[in-house]
Structure formats: structure tokens, C-alpha cells
Amino acid sequence: MHRVVVVGAGFGGLSASRALVGQDVDVTVVDQRNFHTFQPLLYEVATAGLESGDVAYPIRVIFGKAGNVTFRMARVTGVDWDRRQVLLDGARPLPFDSLVVASGATARFFGIPGAPEHSFPLYTLTDARRLRDHILRRLEDVDAGAGGPEPPGALTFVVVGGGPTGVEVAGALAELLDVAVRHDGFRFHRSDGRIVLIDGLDRLLTPFRESASAYAADTLSHRGIELLMGHTVKRVRADSVELEDGTVLPTRTVVWAGGVTVETTVAGEIDVPTGPNGRVMVGPDLTVAGREDVYAVGDAAAVPRGGNGPGADSVCPQVAQVAIQSGDHAARQILAKLAGRPTAPFVYRDKGIMATIGRRAAVTQFRSGRVVRGTLGWLAWLGLHLVYLVGFRNKIVVFVNWSWRYLSWGSGPRIIVSEESVAALDDGDGPPAA
Amino acid sequence: MHRVVVVGAGFGGLSASRALVGQDVDVTVVDQRNFHTFQPLLYEVATAGLESGDVAYPIRVIFGKAGNVTFRMARVTGVDWDRRQVLLDGARPLPFDSLVVASGATARFFGIPGAPEHSFPLYTLTDARRLRDHILRRLEDVDAGAGGPEPPGALTFVVVGGGPTGVEVAGALAELLDVAVRHDGFRFHRSDGRIVLIDGLDRLLTPFRESASAYAADTLSHRGIELLMGHTVKRVRADSVELEDGTVLPTRTVVWAGGVTVETTVAGEIDVPTGPNGRVMVGPDLTVAGREDVYAVGDAAAVPRGGNGPGADSVCPQVAQVAIQSGDHAARQILAKLAGRPTAPFVYRDKGIMATIGRRAAVTQFRSGRVVRGTLGWLAWLGLHLVYLVGFRNKIVVFVNWSWRYLSWGSGPRIIVSEESVAALDDGDGPPAA
Numbered sequence: 001m002h003r004v005v006v007v008g009a010g011f012g013g014l015s016a017s018r019a020l021v022g023q024d025v026d027v028t029v030v031d032q033r034n035f036h037t038f039q040p041l042l043y044e045v046a047t048a049g050l051e052s053g054d055v056a057y058p059i060r061v062i063f064g065k066a067g068n069v070t071f072r073m074a075r076v077t078g079v080d081w082d083r084r085q086v087l088l089d090g091a092r093p094l095p096f097d098s099l100v101v102a103s104g105a106t107a108r109f110f111g112i113p114g115a116p117e118h119s120f121p122l123y124t125l126t127d128a129r130r131l132r133d134h135i136l137r138r139l140e141d142v143d144a145g146a147g148g149p150e151p152p153g154a155l156t157f158v159v160v161g162g163g164p165t166g167v168e169v170a171g172a173l174a175e176l177l178d179v180a181v182r183h184d185g186f187r188f189h190r191s192d193g194r195i196v197l198i199d200g201l202d203r204l205l206t207p208f209r210e211s212a213s214a215y216a217a218d219t220l221s222h223r224g225i226e227l228l229m230g231h232t233v234k235r236v237r238a239d240s241v242e243l244e245d246g247t248v249l250p251t252r253t254v255v256w257a258g259g260v261t262v263e264t265t266v267a268g269e270i271d272v273p274t275g276p277n278g279r280v281m282v283g284p285d286l287t288v289a290g291r292e293d294v295y296a297v298g299d300a301a302a303v304p305r306g307g308n309g310p311g312a313d314s315v316c317p318q319v320a321q322v323a324i325q326s327g328d329h330a331a332r333q334i335l336a337k338l339a340g341r342p343t344a345p346f347v348y349r350d351k352g353i354m355a356t357i358g359r360r361a362a363v364t365q366f367r368s369g370r371v372v373r374g375t376l377g378w379l380a381w382l383g384l385h386l387v388y389l390v391g392f393r394n395k396i397v398v399f400v401n402w403s404w405r406y407l408s409w410g411s412g413p414r415i416i417v418s419e420e421s422v423a424a425l426d427d428g429d430g431p432p433a434a
Numbered sequence: 435m436h437r438v439v440v441v442g443a444g445f446g447g448l449s450a451s452r453a454l455v456g457q458d459v460d461v462t463v464v465d466q467r468n469f470h471t472f473q474p475l476l477y478e479v480a481t482a483g484l485e486s487g488d489v490a491y492p493i494r495v496i497f498g499k500a501g502n503v504t505f506r507m508a509r510v511t512g513v514d515w516d517r518r519q520v521l522l523d524g525a526r527p528l529p530f531d532s533l534v535v536a537s538g539a540t541a542r543f544f545g546i547p548g549a550p551e552h553s554f555p556l557y558t559l560t561d562a563r564r565l566r567d568h569i570l571r572r573l574e575d576v577d578a579g580a581g582g583p584e585p586p587g588a589l590t591f592v593v594v595g596g597g598p599t600g601v602e603v604a605g606a607l608a609e610l611l612d613v614a615v616r617h618d619g620f621r622f623h624r625s626d627g628r629i630v631l632i633d634g635l636d637r638l639l640t641p642f643r644e645s646a647s648a649y650a651a652d653t654l655s656h657r658g659i660e661l662l663m664g665h666t667v668k669r670v671r672a673d674s675v676e677l678e679d680g681t682v683l684p685t686r687t688v689v690w691a692g693g694v695t696v697e698t699t700v701a702g703e704i705d706v707p708t709g710p711n712g713r714v715m716v717g718p719d720l721t722v723a724g725r726e727d728v729y730a731v732g733d734a735a736a737v738p739r740g741g742n743g744p745g746a747d748s749v750c751p752q753v754a755q756v757a758i759q760s761g762d763h764a765a766r767q768i769l770a771k772l773a774g775r776p777t778a779p780f781v782y783r784d785k786g787i788m789a790t791i792g793r794r795a796a797v798t799q800f801r802s803g804r805v806v807r808g809t810l811g812w813l814a815w816l817g818l819h820l821v822y823l824v825g826f827r828n829k830i831v832v833f834v835n836w837s838w839r840y841l842s843w844g845s846g847p848r849i850i851v852s853e854e855s856v857a858a859l860d861d862g863d864g865p866p867a868a
Contacts, residue, residue: 144508184492
């Protein structure tokens, strides 16, 4: 039977694999983690609003009943193009007839010194948990007085990047500080906590219309978040961020929401043609140039927008909708070829963009350009994210968590679980080594 | 104001602190973790039935509204008895007028070679998460074939200890294997998995009546668990367990449910008189001998049973009920002394004992000696544990998780989240260094 290997179980890989369930192909999904991560809600895990398990779903459960899809937990180390095998770390290679590269991306630091070592990216569940543990530890350390005067910037949280992730993290951080002071008995004042959002552009959420950007800026400012627009980061240190204009912001927490790259991923390391930012170059049908049975989708690929409209030649943004649609498209092309039909070009169907700005405020911009904001925007955001959450149980649990949180803030998983954090109580507790 | 320091936020410390809420004392709770752990359900976390957050509750949330209770996240390194201060790692010492030592216990290995290095205890949330990640990795490794013939014992799980924890883990492990094979698409057979329960005594659950022990043994056997009663462990290795009679059981997973000790805890290291197993010796009112304003409670203390019945001089078992009652008693004695009243002796009110043996089977033995078992016993167990779970939200979430699990098994947090586990995909993946 025709063997398909799908590398990665993010939105792209999952979408491709699902489209192949029950078809006359033998599918193996490979991922170094045994769960799918619902990345749009990672910022909630990072700010102690949701549990890890609320945004992680076991891959085996998704395909448990699909007779033609198997899962392999392993790290991909390369591809043997001559033998047509995917090479795995410590396990037998996986032979393939068709290959779907959906290996995602990693944080992009733009060569800024200190950023990889001293900032917290937010792309994986591990990233989110590390950031949460770090933030909660900062609060505990400041509360405990730590045996001396508080170091400068101890309660300053700097978010780099004014896209959806940056806006969402900044908004949620403000709420976390509110709750900590109001309900958790910390002895510092809310005004001791500073949240600074930095972006090199002159407005937030640049893919949105200006009215949406202005709304986001107003809402964040109203919640006490300082916006440093038109500023770029020159250097990150363990205890500060230095801007291009020479300003130095003392801080112990830099959240990196500055974009992603493919360069250091599987797709960046196998022998395929890559374009800007390391994204794999693909043709209109999403096949990799020169390799007709190899597809690249999602964040890993430079997915062409397609269609006949303006910007048909441009490349799609690295967002969930593109991954879902491109993964599905790749799977359908595999089936088309097997049936002797020609492949079709990919066309991105833009369903709109949305970003939440904390409690009961969000902006949704539909394809038509219409912008919905405020509580209605937030409800739209909530509904859509619940719909897209993979598992039924997760939806219920997330809904219960959120409902309870919005009703009372009385609880929330504000627990520090990392062993390192417990062990390193009196350490400087810097971010993880990259 | 009279300053009370409570060391530890387990059942004992929490119970003591709660009894002091709103009283005319200034209470500081110290714990190296920022959450309370509901230990009776750790086995569910270890076998992927519940999330970490379902059994962990932020201490600050519990006391957030109590004006006279503050929390300090820190590790206690000792007590300066002359200055009456609790010494903390990396933070200012905490002066006290009254001290409650509720620092719990740790796994007891009885000097068995290899046990500390090669077995998984189950006393903390970290223990439970490590064990879960290890078990799930074992299943993945066997499924992947790992590039060669399966090592002996790869799917053999050995549980040492036939008390409630051992029985509960063994039962839940059997269910986890059932689910893995039935729903998760693993390619090994259920019969490839072996669960062995070892105990030196000749029956399970010795605090229970013999009829309860027999029921537990029947239920476990019926579920395919091998019982090695009357056997003691001589040595644990990375790939096997050796019994006193020379039998060698190949295994990669040894769960240590063999009891706890206080020797290596805070209570074991401060200068107080200790008895068998390192437990702090206390008088009838739970004060430490020679230190009238210092109390020891819960697992850390040799709590006398008290009262007038038979066994009044004996020491209570290290269980949650004893911790809850002794913590509460210590707090009331502090208040009595402050009010100029004499202290009262502690009397343990035995409310009965219970153990679950997996899905819809449990034994509950009431104080009267009456034993309830089967589904009714399980419902009693479920209700009681939900009642005792600390937070309102946790109860709902746990109930949803359980309901869903028992209705369909379709989901469950079977995710491997430890970074080490992801990083060490091809390693031997032994248990953590002790």
C-alpha cells in the first residue's frame, strides 16, 4: 500500500493525516511529542489561565480508531532521499512513498544578542510552562523580599512583538497581576508591576485595519500596559532590555513574541530548497521543488496564497488557518495522484483574523474587512477557539475553567510545577538556556 | 501579635493554618512549593487519569482572603532555637512564638540497594508526573520497536508494597494498559503487559479485615495483576528486581509504594527528639518533648492515638485523616494557651479506611469494622475524595474528567510533558536520580 509519512502533528500535520483517515494509504505520523498542541491558547497556559492538558491532546487518541494511521513518537534527524526514508533518532527509519513535511517553526531572534539566552519564546507547551513557572516565581521572590532590597525590574514584564501573541500575552499578564494582588495575598502593590510591550512598527496588530489596532492600543493602555511602538530591541541581558535608542529597561522577564523561523527545524535541516526565513519553497500544489511526492505545509512552508485575487503570488502568514488548509490540500493531492488525477493549486481561503486582549475584549476582522470588537469580538473569539479545540473533553474542561475564572477568579492553575524551579528557589532563576 | 509559623502545606499544615484563620494570631505558612497536593489521588496523575492541576491547589488562593495568614514560598533549612527563628534558603529567617512542624515524609527504601536510584516513589506531584512520563514513554518505546528486539521486561510494571497506594497504582496501571491497547492504537498486545505486585506480608491491605484483603486480591487477580505475597525485595536494578528468594524479574519500571520515612525531611534534620522511622516524638497534646510552643503533626510526627480504648498508647498510621486531625488539634492548643487555658490531649477519631482498586471497585472499612466493597464502595470512595478536594473548581474539573473517563475512556491526559523525556528519546530512560 502507498506509504505516507507525515512529519509533525501540529495543525498542518494533523489536518493532512485526518484527510487520509480511511483512505487506501498507510499513514505514519511522526512527532517528538505524543500530543498535539493547541498553540493559539499557549499564552493562557503561560499566564496560568489554563492547564497544560487543556491545550494538549494525545495524538494516539485522535487516530486510535483509524486503522490506517499509526503514530511514532520519535525525533526526525533527516531524510535519506535516495532510499526514500525518514531517519529517526534511535529507531528504525520510516520508508515513504509520499512525504508531508509539517514540522513547524521555532522562535526567530533576528540575531539580537542575548535574546535566545535571556528571553522566553512561546511556541511550544514547554515554552509556556517555563514562562508560567518563571512569572509565578518572580512574584513569590518579590513577595518574600528575598533577603534584601528588591532588584530593579523585578516586577517588570517586557513583551517583544505587537502581533496577536504579544497583545494576548500582555493583556493576560495584566490580568494575572490584578488577580495576584487582589486574591492571592501578595504584599506588593499592583502599581509595582509594569508591563511593557515593544514593537518596531508604529502600530499593533499590523495585519488588522487601523481601527482594530487603535482599539487594541486603547484597551491595553487602559489596562496599564506601556506601549513602546517604533522601538527595536538591540540587546537582551539577564536583567535588562536595551533598545536601539539606548534606553535600558531593567527586567527579569522578556517574553519573545517577535516571530518565528524554520531555519532550526527539521524542515530547515533536510535537503530541500528554502526561501526567506528558512521556509521550504513549494509549488502551487504545495509539492517541494524537484521532489514531486514531497509536500511542505503550515509554518514550515512558504505557502503561496494562490487564487486570482491581488497578492496571489504572495506568501501566506504563519498562522493556524494556513496550516490547516495547506495540510488538508497536500493530503488531497496525494490521493488525487494515486487516482491518476492531476494535482490542483492551493488557494488560501482567508476566514479573517482575531486577537484577544484579555478579559472580555477582542478584535475579529472578517475577510470582508469588517471589524468586530469588545465583548462581542471576545465571544466570537471564545466560540471559535472552543470549536477548534481538538477533543470533546478538552472543550468541556476548558469551558469550565474559563467560566469559573471569569465568574470569580477564585481559582486557576497558578502552580509552579517545574522541578528546577523548586530546586532553584534562591537562584537568579533566569530563563532557560536556549 | 503572637506569631505562628507553620512548616508545610500538606494536609497537616493546611488543617492547622485553617483553624487559625481569623484568630488573633499572625500566621505564616512556609512551603517549598506554592501549592497543596491532594496526595490520595497522586496515583491517578501517575497513571494519566487526572491532570497535575486536578490534585494541586495554589496555597495563596486558599488563604488569599485571610488577613492574618501569609504564605512564603521557600525551603526550610533549619530552626534557630535560641533566636526562635525558622531558617530559610535564600530569604530572611521567620521569627516565631509558636511553631507547627508539618513537613511530611519521603519514600522509605529500607536500605534496599538500588531502590532509591531505580524505583519511582509516589509521594509528591513531581513523583507522579515523572512516573506518568516514564510509563507512557515505555509504551511508546515498545511500540516503536526502538530499532531492535524488545528488551526483557520492557512492558513489566512492578509495584512494591501492598498497602492502599500499591493496590491503587496496580489497579490503575491495568486500566491504563487496557485503554492504551483498546483506544490508542498501540501495536503490542495487552497480554504483553505484565503488572506484578510484591509485598512481604501474606495479604494485601493489612489494616483492613481479611475479607477486604481477599476481595482486593480477587479483584486485582481478575484484572490480570500477579500478586507476589510474602516476598521481599533484595535489590533493584535499572533493568530488574531481585527478590530475597533469588527470583529475578526483568522490568524497567518499579513503583515504590513501600512506605515513608521522616528521616530526610525538615523534621528529620532539625534538633528535635525523633523515634522510629524518624518521626518527631510528641506529647499527648502534640507538643515536641522539651519545647512547649513547638508542635509536630501529620506524617512528620509520631502522633499518639490517644483516648481510652485499646491501643491508646500506639502511634497513628501516616494517613491523611491523622494529619488533618492532628494539625487542627495543634492549632487549637496554640489558641488555648493564648487564652490561658490548659492544653488537651489529642484523640484520633478513626473514620475508617478505604482503597480503590480501579474502575468501579473499592473497599471501605468503617470504624465499626463493617466493610463495604464493589461499586458501592467505589461510590463512597469517589464521594469522599470529591468532598475533601480543596477547591471548588477542582471538584468540578475532577468530576468532569472522571465522568468522561468512565463514560468513554476517549480521552485523558496521556501526554508526556517532561522536557527531559522529549530530549532523551533514545535514552534508557531510567527513573530519576534520587
